[in-house]
Amino acid sequence: METFPGNRHIYSYNEARRIAKRKLPHFIFEYIDGSAGSEFGEKKNRSYMTQIELKPKGLINIQDISTSQTLFKEKFTIPFGIAPMGMCQFVSTNADNYLACLGKEKKIPICVSTVASTSLERYWELSEGNSWFQLYVHSDIEFAKKLVQRAADTGYKKLILTIDVPALGRRPREEIAGFKVPFRLTPKIFLDCALHPRWSIANLISGIPQPGNFSKNAFDRSGGRGIIDWDFLKELRDTWKGELIVKGILNIDDAVKVASYGSDAIQISGHGGRQLASMPSPIEMLYQIKNEVKNKCKLIFDTGIRNGEDIVKAYSLGADFVMIGRPALMAIAAYEKKGLYEMVNLLNHESGLTMAQLGEIKISNLSMNNIYKLPFDCEKEHEN
Ligand SMILES: Cc1cc2nc3c(=O)[nH]c(=O)nc-3n(C[C@H](O)[C@H](O)[C@H](O)COP(=O)(O)O)c2cc1C
Known part of the structure; x- marks a missing residue:
């Protein structure tokens, strides 16, 4: 396993979040950090994640340990990518650039949101093809x-x-803090900006981030995105020649149906807890969906990954790949590009350390056998 530099800035998600909170205007921090309603869904998922107990195993030669993972016949040297996140440029005026460079240099998937502030064409170019496109239908x-x-x-x-x-x-x-798209300079926001001069000057120089994929008024953030149905998915499957991933599934019936429509992967995700406070816990749904879908379709997991042990837990519960959201943005907010790279290196390193404790040398060998105890009911064991 690679040695890990002691002299760095990012030590944990919580520490990065603490610094991000200090450096960002309050309304931007709340946009990133906030969740839906009472925020119970996000907290419950985190609590489940923490309570999952792994099974340590000793006296195994782990010299050849590797955290690489293969998905869609592509080998990634790091076992996770960056989930799509809109308006990352609000965190740093260079955020999209850093993310695209990360994709290029580490060869990991960077998911480009429909509502990114950089066009999908530019992202592709900057990341040298290491990006996936995420579609919202408005x-x-x-x-x-x-x-x-x-x-x-x-x-x-x-x-x-x-x-x-x-x-x-x-x-x-985010509502209380006054976050609005398009950006509006109210007296409250003005004061918030004045208290964070570094952020404000950078935005004055670069201009407030604008949508990169469409003209300013073509997408109303608060408007509905509920006009698509199963026929749309069928049509998309028929027209899209590459791999199709359906993201945001927390329901076994939907998962089975999405697989039957020929999707290549299901992204089990609670949108970081930002959509439904009463959501079932995504990490539990990963376990449930794996049992039903078996190997008919790949399973990608996101929501609530905060350290390497979480990554190993997601793989042990059946994920074929993992994505992170807020850890990337908090790290950028805290220390710009070096923060992002250090966060990615840290999560990768911690994944390796966790595997070493479990006596596993390959991500693809992780399974329910590595789990000692789950905080939710489990009647069936996966056939891994
Ligand atoms: C600030 C922010 C913006 C997001 N924007 C999008 C988006 O444009 N499209 C999308 O599919 N998901 C979006 N998400 C959800 C993420 O893709 C992902 O599901 C979530 O962040 C994972 O949870 P985590 O933040 O706990 O890691 C966003 C999440 C955050 C935090």
Whole structure:
């Protein structure tokens, strides 16, 4: 296993979050950190994640340990990618650049949101093809189809259809703090900006981030995104020649149906707890869906990954790949590009350390056999 530098900035998610909170204007921090409603869903998922107990195993030669993982016949040297997140440029005026460079240099998937502040074409170029495109369908299906065509023409091979935002979830903390798109300079926001001069000057120089994939008024953030249905998925499957991933599934019936529609992967995700406070815990649903879907379709997992042990737990419960969201943004907010790279290195390193404790040398060998105890009911064992 690689040695890990002691002299660095990022030591844990919580520490990065603490620094991000200090450096960002309050309304931006609340946009990233906030969750839906009472935020119970996000907290419960984190609590389950923490309570899962792994089974340590000794006297195993782990010299050849590797955290690489293969998905869709592609080998990634790091076992996770970056989930799609809109408006990352609010965190740093260079955030999209850092993420794209990360994709290029580490060869990990960077998912580019429909509502990114950099165009999908530019992302592809900067990441040298290490990006996946994430589609939101807003009020105009024809516009969405054009976006898919643009992605295909650019060279994208992976398309993620996000289905868990039929309507934008209410995140009270961002509302209270005054976060609005388009950006509005109210007296409260002005004061918040004045208290964070470094952020404000950077945004004055670069200009407030704007949508990169469409003109300013073509997408109303608070408007509905609930016009697509199963027929749309079928049509998308018929037209998209690359891998199709359906993101935002927390329901066994939907998972089975999505697999039967020929999707290549299901992304089990609670959208970071940002859509439904009463959601079932995504980490529990990963376990349940794995039992039902077996190996008919790949399973990608996100929501609540905060350290390497969480990554190992997700793989042990049946994930074929993992994505992280807020850890990347908190790290950028705390220490810009070096923060992002250090966070990614830290999570990768911790994944290896955890595997060493379990006596496992390959991510693909992780299974329910590595789990000692689950905090939720489990009647059936996977056939891994
Ligand atoms: C600030 C922010 C913006 C997001 N924007 C999008 C988006 O545009 N499209 C999407 O599919 N998911 C979006 N998500 C959800 C993430 O893709 C992912 O599901 C979630 O962040 C994972 O949970 P985690 O933050 O606990 O790691 C966003 C999440 C955050 C925190």
